[in-house]
Amino acid sequence: MRTVSSKRYLMCRPTYFDVTYSINPWMDPNRPTSADACLSQWKELHDTLAGLGHDVQVVEPRPGLPDMIFAANGAIVVDGKVLVARFRYEQRVDEAAAYLEWFGRGDWSEVRQAAYVNEGEGDFLYVGGEILAGTGFRSDLRAHDEVREFFGRPVVSLNLIDPRFYHLDTALAVLGDRDIMYYPAAFSRDSQAALAERFPDAILADEADAAVFGLNAVSDGRNVVLSRRATGLAAKLKERGYFPVGADLTEPLKAGGSVKCCTLELRG
Numbered sequence: 551m552r553t554v555s556s557k558r559y560l561m562c563r564p565t566y567f568d569v570t571y572s573i574n575p576w577m578d579p580n581r582p583t584s585a586d587a588c589l590s591q592w593k594e595l596h597d598t599l600a601g602l603g604h605d606v607q608v609v610e611p612r613p614g615l616p617d618m619i620f621a622a623n624g625a626i627v628v629d630g631k632v633l634v635a636r637f638r639y640e641q642r643v644d645e646a647a648a649y650l651e652w653f654g655r656g657d658w659s660e661v662r663q664a665a666y667v668n669e670g671e672g673d674f675l676y677v678g679g680e681i682l683a684g685t686g687f688r689s690d691l692r693a694h695d696e697v698r699e700f701f702g703r704p705v706v707s708l709n710l711i712d713p714r715f716y717h718l719d720t721a722l723a724v725l726g727d728r729d730i731m732y733y734p735a736a737f738s739r740d741s742q743a744a745l746a747e748r749f750p751d752a753i754l755a756d757e758a759d760a761a762v763f764g765l766n767a768v769s770d771g772r773n774v775v776l777s778r779r780a781t782g783l784a785a786k787l788k789e790r791g792y793f794p795v796g797a798d799l800t801e802p803l804k805a806g807g808s809v810k811c812c813t814l815e816l817r818g
Contacts, residue, residue, distance in 0.1 A: 557605070562619055632653045672811065673685070686711060721737065
């Protein structure tokens with residue numbers, strides 16, 4: 551029986567959700583979106599996480615920042631220290647101020663903004679005492695050294711090569727202390743080898759489940775909240791003793807995000 555770990559999460563209500571620009575392959579401003587549908591799906595995710603016993607806090611959205619729903623991109627939080635994001639694209643740059651203000655009101659040991667382009671938990675995932683760090687499309691490789699120095703934790707650099715999986719959290723999910731699932735083809739050969747060496751028992755996703763953002767998931771050690779369209783991945787999780795919890799985030803996916811993108815973990 552797998553053990554549940556109580557988590558703290560930060561989310562952002564999608565009050566201003568829309569797709570008015572394109573900064574990843576999923577975004578098409580000509581495709582209709584619904585703020586009401588997005589809010590309904592976001593609320594279902596919020597209530598699911600709260601219903602599983604987790605503490606879910608909310609940062610207030612700001613007008614003109616439709617991607618603030620993707621709270622995971624706002625910062626990295628480990629050991630009570632907070633490194634706030636520095637976004638690559640000008641359309642998202644102003645989100646950082648909202649997160650600096652929110653964390654500035656909390657009881658954190660240190661809060662500052664990254665010096666190099668760093669898109670938070672979108673590209674930096676904590677597992678087993680180390681940080682897996684993505685690069686290739688968004689976060690600057692120099693940010694990996696900055697994260698290593700700031701948190702005093704080992705950092706493993708991973709190179710993403712498929713533009714559909716532009717953030718690490720779209721191609722890899724942390725399930726437990728030393729347990730992950732990922733889509734190998736999203737990574738360079740060297741990165742695939744590094745992952746296989748570190749996580750020989752990882753769950754490997756196929757393209758169909760990766761393409762519906764099944765890997766953009768949140769786990770508490772037992773319950774894994776993921777896209778309900780990722781049926782093959784859900785079956786693999788059950789075989790490993792996890793309990794998959796399906797979520798419908800088809801509306802946020804129009805902007806290139808799903809469960810994990812909407813959820814920033816607050817550690818320490």
